[in-house]
Amino acid sequence: MRAAFPGIRLQVDANGAYTLANKETLKTLDGFDLELIEQPFAAHDLWDHSRLQKELKTPLCLDESILDEVTTRQAFEMGSCRIVNIKVGRVGGMVEVRRIHDFCQDHGMPVWCGGMLESGIGRAHNLHIARCRTSRFPPTCRPAGATTRKTLSSPPSS
Numbered sequence: 001m002r003a004a005f006p007g008i009r010l011q012v013d014a015n016g017a018y019t020l021a022n023k024e025t026l027k028t029l030d031g032f033d034l035e036l037i038e039q040p041f042a043a044h045d046l047w048d049h050s051r052l053q054k055e056l057k058t059p060l061c062l063d064e065s066i067l068d069e070v071t072t073r074q075a076f077e078m079g080s081c082r083i084v085n086i087k088v089g090r091v092g093g094m095v096e097v098r099r100i101h102d103f104c105q106d107h108g109m110p111v112w113c114g115g116m117l118e119s120g121i122g123r124a125h126n127l128h129i130a131r132c133r134t135s136r137f138p139p140t141c142r143p144a145g146a147t148t149r150k151t152l153s154s155p156p157s158s
Helices: 020-032 046-053 069-078 094-106 120-130
Strands: 011-013 036-038 060-062 083-086 111-113
Touching: 020 046, 046 060, 046 069, 069 094, 083 094, 094 111
Parallel strands: 011 036, 036 060, 060 083, 083 111
Antiparallel strands: none
16 A cells, blocks of 8 residues: 555554563554554554554554543553543543643643444544644544434434
8 A cells, every 4th residue: 555655644542462572563553654453452552553553663543442541541640642532432432631731742742533323413422533733644534324324413314
């Protein structure tokens, strides 16, 4: 992919599929000039994420590990990642999103708003986060109707 499209923005998401035993494999990804490597290890494993991040030039992005402002601060202080993926549904709503966002902004850590299976109303929240100053990556928002036939934001049928 990188050879065919040298200028395209690429990232990979492991969804926690690896362990530190796969470190050398993950280090080979540095050669592909990726935007980020998302969640290589299990959500609870901030320590091994920090060990890997020290050996990579590619930023790690934590997703499932980020549950609230406290886990965001812990990940930052441990050096477990350089980017945080905020999902409104995972962190419990917009109040906690704001806390995470403000922490990241205060510490110069970019955020990326990921989507889950939100309705159109939930996607509106994602787009709001994506417009924040700390957001440096396009959000993952599926169009209305991508996962359900009708949502609360669907236009009335005729």
